[in-house]
Amino acid sequence: MSTAPIGHNVSLERRAWNIRRHAILMGEVQGQGYIAQALDIADVLATAYFHAMRYRPDDPEWDGRDRFLLSNGHYAIALYAALIEAGIIPEDELETYGSDESRLPMSGMASFTPGMEMSGGSLGLGLSIAVGKCLGLKRKGSDSRVYTLFSDGELDEGSVWEAIMSAAHYKLDNLIAIVDINNQQADGASTAVMGFEPLTEKLDAFGWFVQRVDGNDLAAVRAAFDAAKAGYGQGKPSIIIADTLMGKGVPFLETREKNHFIRVEAHEWQLALAALDERKPS
Amino acid sequence: MKSATAKAGAGKPRLTTSAMIASIAGEGQRTKAAPFGHALVELAKQDSSVLGMTADLGKYTDLHIFGQAFPDRYYQMGMAEQLLFGAASGLAAEGFMPFATTYAVFASRRAYDFIHQTIAEEDRNVKIVCALPGLTSGYGPSHQATEDLALFRAMPNMVVIDPCDAHEIGQAVPAMARHRGPAYMRLLRGQVPLVLDEYGYSFELGKAKLLRDGYEVLFISSGIMTMRALEAAKILESDRIDVAVLHVPTIKPLDTATILDCCAKPGRLVIVAENHTVNGGLGEAVAGLLMREGVHPAFRMVGLPDEFLAAGALPTLHDRYGISTDALCTRVKGWLN
Secondary structure, X not given: OOOOOOOOOOOHHHHHHHHHHHHHHHHHHHOOOOHHHHHHHHHHHHHHHHHHOOOOOOOXXXXXXXXXXXXXXXXXXXXXXXHHHOOOOOHHHHHHOOOOXXXXXXXXXXXXXXXXXXXXOXXXXXXXXXXXXHHHHHHHOOOOOEEEEEEHHHHHOHHHHHHHHHHHHOOOXXXXXXXXXXXXXXXXXXXXXXOOOOXXXXXXXXXXXXXXXXXXXXXXXXXXXXXXXXXXXXXXOEEEEEEOOOOOOOHHXXXXXXXXXXXXXXXXXXXXXXXXXXXXXX | OOOOOOEEOOOEEOOOOOOOOOOOOOOOOOEEEOHHHHHXXXXXXXXXXXXXXXXXXXXXXXXHHHHHHOHHHEEEOOOOHHHXXXXXXXXXXXXXXXXXXXXXXXXXXXXXXXXXXXXXXXXOOOEEEEEOEOOXXXXXXXXXXXXXXXXXXOOOOOEEEOOOOHHHHHHHHHHHHHOOOOEEEEEOOOEEEOOHHHHOOOOOOOOOEEEEOOOOEEEEEOOHHHHHHHHHHHHHHHOOOOEEEEEOOEEEOOOHHHHHHHHHOOOOEEEEEEEEEOOOOHHHHHHHHXXXXXXXXXXXXXXXXOOOOOOOOHHHHHHHOOOOHHHHHHHHHHHHO
């Protein structure tokens, strides 16, 4: 029962496209931003906010909502785009992205932004908070789910594995984690910085319900969210390993040399918009 | 580690050394068992949002008493302090009031960023209660939290409490709960000395209290150093040295008005005594306050040195590092002469 503000018959493809467009417009405001990550995760966020999650755009703190924790705070540009699309943040506010006094700082923080449930930035925090929220929701007798997105680089953090162990220990089947495998972290390819494969087998051995999907295949992502939600009551936390392509949806960014922080020249923001507009779904 | 009970020379037993856990109660001193655990049980009877959480140190932070009384409100998070505080933040965000316990070293050093970001920055209603503050373990630097007050003082939003005894801990627990927001309290556990009840004392968050007055020396102290200062004052009295003791259990926010008022009284040697490194704790907080406000009494600091402390028996170490009652008396006399 996600209550989308603009039309109920908008396709997920169009939602994802809108999210990408909001993100590019924000990136243009600052002339920088983690735009390649925003583009790679747009399909996951569209599915979360327009297929899976329960929330009220006009009451972002409604207790019956599903929680979404952005552990990788530098993906804030992507989440703001989703929150704008969801009607939680007014669209015209994207012009303030990263500016003084804005509610949309470049790294996501709970106290700044409606719909932002945690303060990220320091990586590896989200899953631990999610464990606490899941325990709390169960205590309250709530059937709300906790979704948390984190990045493949965060798998290097020991705290992530503390949380992974505890979520299984406490049988937190109201937890749905999504890890973005774009294979890029600050110092290079994530698998080269610190090998984390075989991830599916590892997480399975830790007692989680594990699905690995192409994170830019909307049908696959949607099916994975459905299966994860259906796991409620089964006693296992759920994780969706989403393999994604940085820059997805803007061909010249998809093929640009991979880097954690992809540089976009001033004139390229409009080119990116144009490239996206050429691929506008119905 | 050599046997703790090895005999020396003429058969005089050596002090038990290097134990992780040792009571700080003196021989024959009045004590109360597990004041934190019992106070939390009482609080939890009144407030259903109160939860207990620990990282494999329930028994060693007296939280097991809460766990026995409210098994379903007690969360064992395993030996994982980062998870402990992150999850406490999550529970607080859902409307609960977790009391999360571990040793002070692990909260202040290992989990600092988690407390900083998920609790302090997000302003979550989490109470952090940590055993083995300062030099209250003979186990060595791994368990001696000599810098916790400096670290938590530096953290925005964090209230910092260094209680003296069982009486104060019993009152500080409900007071922490009445304060909405993050708070850190140093914990004395096990058989905890009872001292302040004799002084008609009651804990108020953010308040310093003059426990005894005197015209020659003013001790400003927190935690177990208030107990030591009171003992020293009694001993020095027999040497006709008149000592006042101002107890400052809330390190942050500091009761600046009372401290300034006491320090402005002319002619007294002001000595700040703390069970903490001299860097960044109560001593420097008071020094900075006096300097900023233009109040300049004769001023000395008693605290732990800026070094990694030795392992050994607590009485030996307290003498060596100058925070025993005898050491306090010796230094006061030296400074007055």
